Amino acid sequence: MKIDLSKIKGHRGRSIEVNYVENLSVLEVNNNNYVVSKPISVTGNITHDSEGIILKLLVRGAIKVTCDRCLEEFEHDFIKPIDEILNEADEDYSYEVEDDKLDLTKIVIENVELSLPMKFVCSPDCKGLCPICGKNLNHEKCDCQIKEVDPRLSVLNKLLQKMYEVYFMPVPKRRTSKARRDKRRHSHSLAIPAYVLCPQCHEPKLPHRVCLSCGYYDGKEVLEVVEK
Numbered sequence: 001m002k003i004d005l006s007k008i009k010g011h012r013g014r015s016i017e018v019n020y021v022e023n024l025s026v027l028e029v030n031n032n033n034y035v036v037s038k039p040i041s042v043t044g045n046i047t048h049d050s051e052g053i054i055l056k057l058l059v060r061g062a063i064k065v066t067c068d069r070c071l072e073e074f075e076h077d078f079i080k081p082i083d084e085i086l087n088e089a090d091e092d093y094s095y096e097v098e099d100d101k102l103d104l105t106k107i108v109i110e111n112v113e114l115s116l117p118m119k120f121v122c123s124p125d126c127k128g129l130c131p132i133c134g135k136n137l138n139h140e141k142c143d144c145q146i147k148e149v150d151p152r153l154s155v156l157n158k159l160l161q162k163m164y165e166v167y168f169m170p171v172p173k174r175r176t177s178k179a180r181r182d183k184r185r186h187s188h189s190l191a192i193p194a195y196v197l198c199p200q201c202h203e204p205k206l207p208h209r210v211c212l213s214c215g216y217y218d219g220k221e222v223l224e225v226v227e228k
Contacts, residue, residue, distance in 0.1 A: 001042070003102040008048040015047040018057060022108060027063055029113045037075050038062035042108055052087035059108055065120040069128035070136050080115040082107065
């Protein structure tokens with residue numbers, strides 16, 4: 001709806017009575033399209049004053065929305081008063097007024113958008129949907145049991161779970177083949193040599209080696225041992 005302001009411009013105190021219905025079937029708000037279920041009516045007056053063009057209007061209507069709790073569609077009624085002053089010195093004046101024609105539809109839609117809540121709820125007592133089975137708790141009951149946890153203990157609960165995983169995590173046994181076990185035993189036996197007694201002097205010596213105590217090997221003296 002466009003209002004001709006030339007009738008009141010230059011005449012302070014003169015007013016234009018407003019009483020009409022916006023020709024809108026769909027209301028686009030924040031990239032969402034809402035079906036208009038009740039016509040959007042605009043009533044009030046527009047007055048020329050020393051401060052500028054004064055708007056005193058009342059917007060009524062209804063749109064179809066979806067409840068954010070139970071996902072049921074319902075009708076949302078809104079009533080939005082508009083009390084604004086348009087001045088030619090303002091930057092927004094050229095956006096709303098062109099050739100003395102005031103685009104009232106833009107102002108109405110912007111104010112309706114500001115009047116809508118962040119979330120739509122069909123009723124303050126709406127029970128919403130069961131988070132487990134998805135039934136609408138406003139129409140039927142379910143037997144699902146929801147374990148309620150004190151939100152103050154949620155951090156502690158997560159910490160305990162991590163501690164349990166660290167301290168009580170089962171350690172898998174390492175698998176090894178028989179050949180690897182035999183090889184490990186053999187290398188262990190090579191790392192620690194076994195001594196034998198020398199048949200000549202009965203002192204410990206390495207097997208198949210000359211005795212460092214007497215110098216004999218296989219019953220023959222092959223090394224001269226000098227005592228200090």
